[in-house]
Amino acid sequence: MGLMRTGVLLAAMTALFMGAGYLVGGRGGVMIALLLAAGMNLFAWWGSAGMVLRLYKAREVDARSAPEFHDLVAGLARNAGLPMPRLYVIDTDQPNAFATGRSPENAALAATTGLLRRLSREEIAGVMAHELAHVRHRDTLIMTVTATIAGAIGMIANMAMFSSLFGGFGGNRENNNPLGGLGALLVMLLAPMAATIVQLAISRTREFEADRLGAEICGHPRWLASALTRIHEGAEHSSFAAAERNPATAHLFIHAPLAARGSVGSLFATHPSTEERVARLMAMEEGGGTVDGGRFRQPHRETARPGARSGSVPSAGGEAPRRGPWG
Known part of the structure; x- marks a missing residue:
């Protein structure tokens, strides 16, 4: 159901994109918008992961520099049937994490120092499992596509403004805006808002699916x-300057890294409410045919590390690692 809903929302985003292009410039406007979107998508496909990691000055770590972190993610990746992703750490006090990369083979997971310091090993396992779920669902690619289309719609809105001021893409009314100034005004005012709402709806849908998996x-x-x-509480009492400077990347994180702004924030939130996410997870824990003897059954036992116990923290070594927060 989540995948179907995402497909419907992507189709809505694409239809909005095509309709906005047509209203601004007719068939010519659609072609210009398509060319712009194609160029943006190519850039996003090949360079988005590295660009995001550079924006947050993430430093790569490995089995030597962060052995516990590496071993934990290695065990989880085996449970998920995924190749080992590259690991990065971001120096900020706010607890948070995100996944990026165009495919499981090119995936990267980034965690903040605040998350590694404040959360227990079990809680970090839950966060990294959530990010690996995004990788397995290829959500990083989905969100790159939606962000690119939203950006292209923003460009069309700017074109609408110039079209209304300077007479369109050419001067031939038959090939330009079929609704005249009204069409340009509608695109300029409504298209960016509609694109943002659809983009956020896709982001929130994928968060629920990543929580479940x-x-x-x-x-x-x-x-x-x-x-x-714990992340929600930590985010309320700490700022994330790099995220504030780059709000377009907020949807990548497991929890919204931006400070709440105003009473309409829930409509334009990049994530579902923490309360609803926690309630759904606890329903999985406590009922619905997913709990066996007080422990959650792993439906992908064939992909798990041989000898791993249900409910144990995955480890590369073959034994359940010790509990407790990380330094």
């Missing part, structure tokens, strides 16, 4: 629920 990967929904609560 992430709980399956780590083997215990309660770990992720606890992590989301």
Whole structure:
């Protein structure tokens, strides 16, 4: 159902994009918009992951520089049936994390120092499992496409403004805006807002799906629920300057990294409410045919590390790692 809903929302975004182009410049406007979008998509496909990591000055870590972090993610990746992603750390006090990369083979996971310091090993396992779920669902690619289309619609809105001021793309009314100044005004005012709402709806849909699969990967929904609560509390009491400078990347994080602004923030929120996410995870933990003997059943047992116990923190070494927060 989540995948179907995402497909419908992507189709709505594409239809909005094509309609806006037509209203601004007729068939000529559609072609110009398509060329712009194609160029933006090519750039996003090949360079988006590296660009985001550079924006946040993320430093890569490995088994030597961060052995516990590396071993934890390695075990989770095996549970998820995924190749080992590259790992990065971002120096900021706010607890948060994101995944990026155009495919599982090119994936990268980034965690903040605040998350690694404040959360327990079990909670970090829940967060990293959530990010691996995004990788397995190829959400990073989906969100890159939607962000690109939204950006292209923003360009069309700017074209609408110039079209209304200077007479369109050419001067031939038959090939330009079929509704005249009214069409340009509608695109200029409504298209960016509609594109943003659809983009955020896709982002929120994918977060629920990543929570569900992430709980399956780590083997215990309660770990992720606890992590989301701790991250929410930490985000309320810490700022994230790099995220504030780059709000277009907010949807990548497991929790919105931006400060709340105004009473209409819920409409334009990049993520579902923490309360709703936690409630869904606890429902998985406590009922609905997903709990066996007090522990969450892993539906992908064939992909898990041989000998791993349901509900244990995945480890590269073959034994359940010790509990407790990380330094």
